[in-house]
Amino acid sequence: MSSTLPASQPDSQLAPRATVRAGWQAWLPLWLMSAPALLLFSALVLVPLAMTFALTFYRFDPMSGPIAAFDLHNYAEVLGSSYFHTIFLRTFGIAALTTLLCVVTGTPEAYILSRMRDPWRSLFLLVILAPLLVSVVVRAFGWSMLLNTNGLVNQLFGLFGAGPFKLEYTTFAIVIALVHVMLPFMVIPVWTALQRLDPQTENAALSLMASPFTTMRRIVLPQLMPGILSGSLMVFGLSASAFAIPGLLGGRRLKVAATAVYDQFLSSMNWPLGATIAVLLLIANLVVMLTYYRVLERRYARSMG
Amino acid sequence: MRKNGPLALTFHSFVILFVLAPLVIVILVAFTPDETLTLPTHGLSLRWFRAILDYPDFITAFFNSLKLAFASATLSLVVALPAGLAIGRARFPGRGFLNALLLSPLVIPGLVLGIALLRFFALIGVTGSFAWLILAHMIIITPFVMRLVLASVSGLDRSIEHAAASLGANAWTTFHRVTLPMIVPGITGGWLLAFINSFDELTMSIFVTSPQTVTLPVRMYMYATESIDPMMASVSALVIFITAGAMLLLDRVYGLNRILIGQH
Amino acid sequence: MSFLTLTDVSKSFGDLQAVAGINLSVEKGEFVSLLGPSGCGKTTTLQMIAGFVETTRGRITLDGRDITHMPPNKRGLGIVFQSYALFPHMSVEQNVSFGLEMRDIDKGERKARIRDALALVRLDAYAHRFPRELSGGQRQRVAIARAIVIAPPVLLLDEPMSNLDAKLREDMQFELRAIQRKIGTTTLMVTHDQSEALSISDRVVVMESGRITQVDTPYRAYERPENDFVSQFIGKANMLAGRIVAREGDTIRVDLGNDLAETGSMSQLPERGRAVGVGDAITLCIRPEKLKLCAQGSGRLPGRVTSRFFLGSQWLYRLDSRAGEILVCCQNEGKEPLAEGDQVGIDWHSDAIRFIQQEGARV
Numbered sequence: 001m002s003s004t005l006p007a008s009q010p011d012s013q014l015a016p017r018a019t020v021r022a023g024w025q026a027w028l029p030l031w032l033m034s035a036p037a038l039l040l041f042s043a044l045v046l047v048p049l050a051m052t053f054a055l056t057f058y059r060f061d062p063m064s065g066p067i068a069a070f071d072l073h074n075y076a077e078v079l080g081s082s083y084f085h086t087i088f089l090r091t092f093g094i095a096a097l098t099t100l101l102c103v104v105t106g107t108p109e110a111y112i113l114s115r116m117r118d119p120w121r122s123l124f125l126l127v128i129l130a131p132l133l134v135s136v137v138v139r140a141f142g143w144s145m146l147l148n149t150n151g152l153v154n155q156l157f158g159l160f161g162a163g164p165f166k167l168e169y170t171t172f173a174i175v176i177a178l179v180h181v182m183l184p185f186m187v188i189p190v191w192t193a194l195q196r197l198d199p200q201t202e203n204a205a206l207s208l209m210a211s212p213f214t215t216m217r218r219i220v221l222p223q224l225m226p227g228i229l230s231g232s233l234m235v236f237g238l239s240a241s242a243f244a245i246p247g248l249l250g251g252r253r254l255k256v257a258a259t260a261v262y263d264q265f266l267s268s269m270n271w272p273l274g275a276t277i278a279v280l281l282l283i284a285n286l287v288v289m290l291t292y293y294r295v296l297e298r299r300y301a302r303s304m305g
Numbered sequence: 306m307r308k309n310g311p312l313a314l315t316f317h318s319f320v321i322l323f324v325l326a327p328l329v330i331v332i333l334v335a336f337t338p339d340e341t342l343t344l345p346t347h348g349l350s351l352r353w354f355r356a357i358l359d360y361p362d363f364i365t366a367f368f369n370s371l372k373l374a375f376a377s378a379t380l381s382l383v384v385a386l387p388a389g390l391a392i393g394r395a396r397f398p399g400r401g402f403l404n405a406l407l408l409s410p411l412v413i414p415g416l417v418l419g420i421a422l423l424r425f426f427a428l429i430g431v432t433g434s435f436a437w438l439i440l441a442h443m444i445i446i447t448p449f450v451m452r453l454v455l456a457s458v459s460g461l462d463r464s465i466e467h468a469a470a471s472l473g474a475n476a477w478t479t480f481h482r483v484t485l486p487m488i489v490p491g492i493t494g495g496w497l498l499a500f501i502n503s504f505d506e507l508t509m510s511i512f513v514t515s516p517q518t519v520t521l522p523v524r525m526y527m528y529a530t531e532s533i534d535p536m537m538a539s540v541s542a543l544v545i546f547i548t549a550g551a552m553l554l555l556d557r558v559y560g561l562n563r564i565l566i567g568q569h
Numbered sequence: 570m571s572f573l574t575l576t577d578v579s580k581s582f583g584d585l586q587a588v589a590g591i592n593l594s595v596e597k598g599e600f601v602s603l604l605g606p607s608g609c610g611k612t613t614t615l616q617m618i619a620g621f622v623e624t625t626r627g628r629i630t631l632d633g634r635d636i637t638h639m640p641p642n643k644r645g646l647g648i649v650f651q652s653y654a655l656f657p658h659m660s661v662e663q664n665v666s667f668g669l670e671m672r673d674i675d676k677g678e679r680k681a682r683i684r685d686a687l688a689l690v691r692l693d694a695y696a697h698r699f700p701r702e703l704s705g706g707q708r709q710r711v712a713i714a715r716a717i718v719i720a721p722p723v724l725l726l727d728e729p730m731s732n733l734d735a736k737l738r739e740d741m742q743f744e745l746r747a748i749q750r751k752i753g754t755t756t757l758m759v760t761h762d763q764s765e766a767l768s769i770s771d772r773v774v775v776m777e778s779g780r781i782t783q784v785d786t787p788y789r790a791y792e793r794p795e796n797d798f799v800s801q802f803i804g805k806a807n808m809l810a811g812r813i814v815a816r817e818g819d820t821i822r823v824d825l826g827n828d829l830a831e832t833g834s835m836s837q838l839p840e841r842g843r844a845v846g847v848g849d850a851i852t853l854c855i856r857p858e859k860l861k862l863c864a865q866g867s868g869r870l871p872g873r874v875t876s877r878f879f880l881g882s883q884w885l886y887r888l889d890s891r892a893g894e895i896l897v898c899c900q901n902e903g904k905e906p907l908a909e910g911d912q913v914g915i916d917w918h919s920d921a922i923r924f925i926q927q928e929g930a931r932v
Contacts, residue, residue: 027397027398030391030395030397031391031397031399033387033388033390033391034387034388034391034392034399034403036383036384036387036388037384037385037387037388037403037407037447038388038403038406040384040440040443040444040447041406041407041409041444041447042406044422044425044440044441044443044444045406045409045410045413045418045421045444046406047425048418048421048422048424048425049413049417049421051421051424051425051428052417052420052421052424055424105320105323108313108316109316109317109320112309112313112314112316112317113317115308115309115313116309122562124317124321125562125566126561126562127321127324127325128320128321128324129561129562129565129566130552130561130565131324131328132565133501133502133505133548133551133552134328134505134544134545134548135504135505135507135521135522135525135544135548136505136507136508136522137507137522137525137526137529137541138327138328138331138525138541138544138545139327139328140529141327141331141525141529141533141537141538141541142326142327142328142330142331142541143327144529144533145327145330145331145334145342145533145538146326146327146330148342148533151342152326152330152344177327180323180324180327183324184565188565188566191566192566198652198654198657200650200651200652200654201654201655201656201657203619203621203641203648203650203654204648204650204654204655204656204715205642205656205667206621206640206641206642207619207620207641207642207644207646207647207648208642208667208668208671208715208719209642209643209645209668209671209672209719210642210667210671211642212642214671215642218667219656222658223656223657223658225658237412237414238414240414241414241415241416241417243415243416243507243508243511244507244508244526247526247530248526248529248530258414258416258508261416261420262511262512265420265423265512266512271420271424274420275420275424278414278416278417278420279417281414281416281417282413282414282417285414
């Protein structure tokens with residue numbers, strides 16, 4: 001489960017409090033309160049991440065494991081090999097497709113939900129969001145059952161005389177299952193944007209003689225854009241680093257970045273290479289996110305704040 | 306507000322169907338009397354639930370997950386509550402950094418955290434330790450506790466505490482008789498959410514668990530990559546039921562929609 | 570010739586009847602207010618005219634055309650919503666331009682009309698700002714500009730001042746009236762603030778529980794309230810219960826109890842009231858500013874000041890008398906006011922009295 005972007009997080013939750021002016025003694029109790037958390041996170045997040053980054057420069061000896069070194073041949077290997085090119089392309093292709101499908105499904109659904117009356121509204125919102133709390137393994141397994149050759153989807157096709165199609169271990173299966181898992185992450189920010197939307201603006205547009213379609217296009221959708229973009233970023237990031245779904249539904253031949261890392265770490269034992277793939281994935285993710293975020297900021301900061 | 310037309314409602318039905326399909330099918334297949342993955346079209350059976358009992362691996366994994374979730378959620382609360390209170394109520398140097406750090410696991414892929422911790426544990430020689438696994442889980446779930454503590458604290462009406470003070474209460478009394486009761490729903494909700502997330506956690510755990518400390522999701526993943534039989538469905542069904550139970554509790558305590566989206 | 574006519578318009582939500590049989594004719598260029606407490610049906614009536622709520626019964630006619638079942642985006646009315654409903658992602662200029670774009674007005678004419686509308690509401694310099702950069706009063710003016718730039722046949726205002734603070738509200742009331750006078754658009758305003766309705770409307774429609782109780786000019790509604798509700802909703806009133814004890818031609822004599830009696834004429838009864846006879850219960854109503862305070866011992870009714878309130882231009886006194894609590898309003902003439910506990914005499918002109926009939930009171 002993830003949240004919205006880091007930069008938008010801190011300030012929305014931290015209301016300004018009176019500045020404590022007295023010198024560092026006044027801050028001591030606050031630091032003491034935060035100390036355990038700081039210690040835990042420094043030791044288990046900052047240090048390991050730094051170590052992993054260092055690991056990417058190591059050499060790998062199949063006999064003895066990682067050897068401390070400082071060369072870039074791991075990076076060269078990943079960035080140069082067509083095998084890894086395919087993997088990264090597949091990873092980001094899947095992520096992009098998943099994001100697109102989530103936008104196209106999640107946005108209208110959130111809008112339809114916002115127009116329902118309670119109790120339906122709360123109920124269906126729950127139905128859509130609750131799967132977030134069920135383990136991803138269960139959901140992936142459910143899809144593998146639905147999509148395998150004897151599964152329900154093929155049986156449905158069979159009713160119409162079509163198929164059976166081989167759906168398991170395909171990119172299609174991965175994308176469908178990812179959309180299923182990521183949908184709540186799109187619905188939540190769009191829903192939040194909808195809550196902030198003044199329903200009277202739609203009526204205002206109608207009174208000014210706009211058709212319902214024009215109202216949707218020029219009044220509702222622009223107001224939802226920040227939510228849609230925020231959701232897209234989250235879905236893209238999570239999909240690109242997804243492990244369980246591609247693992248279970250992609251089979252041995254359809255590798256994505258996450259499963260490739262797994263292979264290196266737990267089969268080949270080539271930790272430096274695995275670390276390199278992961279770091280590159282992280283960097284690529286950050287680049288995409290930052291670019292999108294810049295677009296968000298520039299276009300909407302003035303009007304939507 | 307205009308109502309949804311028939312087109313909208315049809316679309317909506319498909320989406321709901323899509324969302325529920327894999328979960329419903331898992332539950333249905335769990336009750337199948339057959340040998341293979343089929344729907345229980347002729348009678349329900351508990352045979353695949355009973356089959357779990359023949360797999361001590363699953364039972365061990367289940368209890369591992371339970372213990373792990375309980376311990377990490379509780380310890381996470383102990384660590385995150387004071388930090389959350391400090392961050393949420395006062396300004397001090399380092400506050401922004403601390404806040405970002407404690408929420409960072411939400412933006413760091415589980416994959417990356419997994420390999421980072423695997424490497425770290427290997428270097429300090431604690432691979433396979435349950436205690437360190439708890440610490441690892443704490444990292445993942447602290448953000449959830451933190452967010453809820455922060456939300457509860459920032460939603461507090463400061464003037465209520467001022468009222469208590471004006472009526473003669475000292476700082477400790479105000480805290481444990483006025484402030485704490487007001488943030489208890491947020492804290493409990495945070496604990497439950499953390500528990501659920503720890504119980505479900507897969508990606509990081511796959512790297513960090515060892516054969517002795519395998520958690521249920523990891524065991525299920527391993528099993529599913531090798532063979533697919535209805536027992537996987539029955540285990541999954543059990544997981545769904547447990548999660549549903551936890552969600553009901555969460556809803557009672559704090560409000561499910563509130564936790565998932567913020568104020569509803 | 571009525572420009573906007575509501576004939577027997579009603580609205581029910583299930584068992585709840587929000588609006589029951591409204592009949593209203595608004596003349597071209599008139600400024601009419603729908604005035605009443607929350608829940609009286611005024612907003613629902615406005616929404617039916619705008620087309621956002623379907624009528625259960627009745628007809629709405631605009632300039633001869635029946636618009637009862639016309640969808641809201643075909644009616645072409647100018648609406649200022651209570652929350653202003655500005656498009657947050659558009660600048661002030663784009664907001665005002667929207668209605669013109671929907672009518673396919675070409676760019677040149679659009680620019681000219683937007684300029685004029687913004688000049689009318691004195692926001693010329695703000696054309697490129699966004700709503701969130703504006704104050705409440707400025708947002709309201711954008712909403713007004715957006716509604717009038719399309720030159721609508723009717724302008725509908727839904728509690729336009731309710732989100733403004735008191736001082737701004739007063740200023741905006743006058744400005745709104747001035748704008749309306751200038752462009753001459755037929756205007757219908759919904760409000761619960763009676764002083765606002767009185768100060769700027771040509772006519773006031775007082776509503777209660779889904780029905781119209783009185784339609785009159787502000788002055789007449791104030792001076793000649795038809796019933797209890799109107800007399801107490803509009804302005805303050807002293808109400809004394811009594812009984813008609815004698816009637817001779819045009820004159821009636823009313824016994825108010827406590828050794829008080831009044832004589833009045835039929836012209837002081839509601840114009841559209843029922844016929845009255847001896848023995849009927851009747852209420853004497855007199856406005857606080859029509860009472861005079863004089864020295865103790867003189868006047869018609871002795872009283873004792875229990876509290877006083879300084880309202881700037883006036884002093885409001887609450888007095889205790891044998892007829893109950895009496896409110897008196899005196900102009901602030903810069904003289905020493907009365908103090909609490911003072912004994913005074915209360916006096917009034919017989920002409921200043923109004924009589925109100927009790928609802929359903931019959932002997």
